[in-house]
Amino acid sequence: MIDIEHLRTWIGRTEQQSETVTDAIVQRFAATFDAPAAARDGEAAPTMIHLCLAPPAAPTAALGPDGHPERGGFLPPVPLARRMWAGGSFVFHGEIRVGERVTRHSTIRDVRLRQGRTGMLCFVTVDHRIDSAGRLAVEERQDIVYRDAGAPPAPTAGPAPQGTHRMAMHPSAALLFRYSALTFNGHRIHYDAPYARQVEGYPGLIVHGPLQASLLVRMAEGLRGARPARFSFRSLSPLFDDRDFMLNAADAPDGSMRLWTAYPDGPIAMEASAVW
Template identity: 70%
Template sequence: MTDLDIDHLRQWIGREETKSELLTPAAVDRFNATFDFTGEPRDGDAAPVMIHLCLAPPAAPTAQLGPDGHPARGGFLPPVPLPRRMWAGGSFAFTGDIRVGETVTRRSTIRDVSVKHGRTGTLCFVIVDHRIDSNGREAVRERQDIVYRGTDSAPAKPAEPAPYGAHRRRVEPSAALLFRYSSLTFNGHRIHYDAPYVRDVEGYPGLIVHGPLQATLLVQFAEKLRGRRPALFEFRSLSPLFDDADFTLNAAEDGEALSLWTSYADGPVAMQGRATW
């Protein structure tokens, strides 16, 4: 078991960071190409939903990246001494439009840092709140739940196969798709694009499908089914997806909402979410 100095890590609570980026038509064009969308983006157009995850990302110098491609620990996020980090869950409240040609600003605050010890080992949770503005107008409120864990964590209990959604779409997690999304988000984490590394060093069966990519696909799916973007999308990650098999986007009516999830054809739920309008 790894000993964590939780009192030290909790000193990061309240820490803030602000980043901005001009949203150009070229950036929207690259986002649309990644997801096979068509159209000619122009200044003043409403930008596609979830593009905010690709704007003003952390940009650590290459020399400051660790062996896994992540920036060195510390800085805005607390220096949690556990090697594996994943997007455990969160929410997006879409309150306005991000528009092409406007400056998008993300204001981030560390809300909480906590440690849990359980059957699967030591886990450290960091909750981050983000407010995303477009030319000073609020567009998105986001909560990001990050979990850190050790490499010696006990395996989770086998999960039941996911149900088939009333609405269902197959996705091929091609190396090109995963690489392009890593590029859009300036994410150097090697588990998403370096197959020999992820198999030989991390011990996974294949490249890992990004949590933000899964969330983006589910929100896009919800938007397509209802004809407009949701007001709120809440989600949690339950199990990983790899590039060794296609996976599915699923949706089922849930009153006035939609329940959504990703899974392999006969595998467990990977990401579970709920969209409301």
């Protein structure tokens, strides 16, 4: 039984973390994405690096069996076994620059229950404000979903369309490990293949939702030659490290851009929209 009224007492809870953007973290971020690294003080840091800055740093002894911090601190103690990043949005206000102190202010906005195809789901919405040297750089909404143990339901949608622009991605174990290390993400589904298969019932390591979102934002930025002003995304089905997948993009009539990830013959895994 889930006591939703108790969980909703976490609404309004806040947390603050800070970190200085060093040339070293910019170099590691760029290397992870096979991108050139410009890392001199005062230069703009790469788009989406804010997801790698000032992550929660729980002691190893305080991690749960899935590698996440034990529940009941900043995030509510949802009594469901599995936790995933369900979606979110970004509003980009300004640059984060190398050498600046970045502070993330986080607030629990909402906690709600919903009946899914295989059981109860609990959604937690977190708002983040990311300041760089005291300037507002990014506003972010993060949607987290909790569900019961066991493999997720199989996708029911048909094959995804092909984008006007397409790029193949190889989700190697090294890429997933590096992104977990960049974000200090201990969730074992991204780097511990025996755990992912034998405990959570997946066919392989799961490609991070934030990693997919970062790849799509960077694709949109490259195609238009400018960072979007707004970007929103939603995870529909998982991607694993056992097959290459595609990044897709297509211009919309209103000037925005639709983006999505998918296997070449599979349904949409993540859908997104970029607006300039």
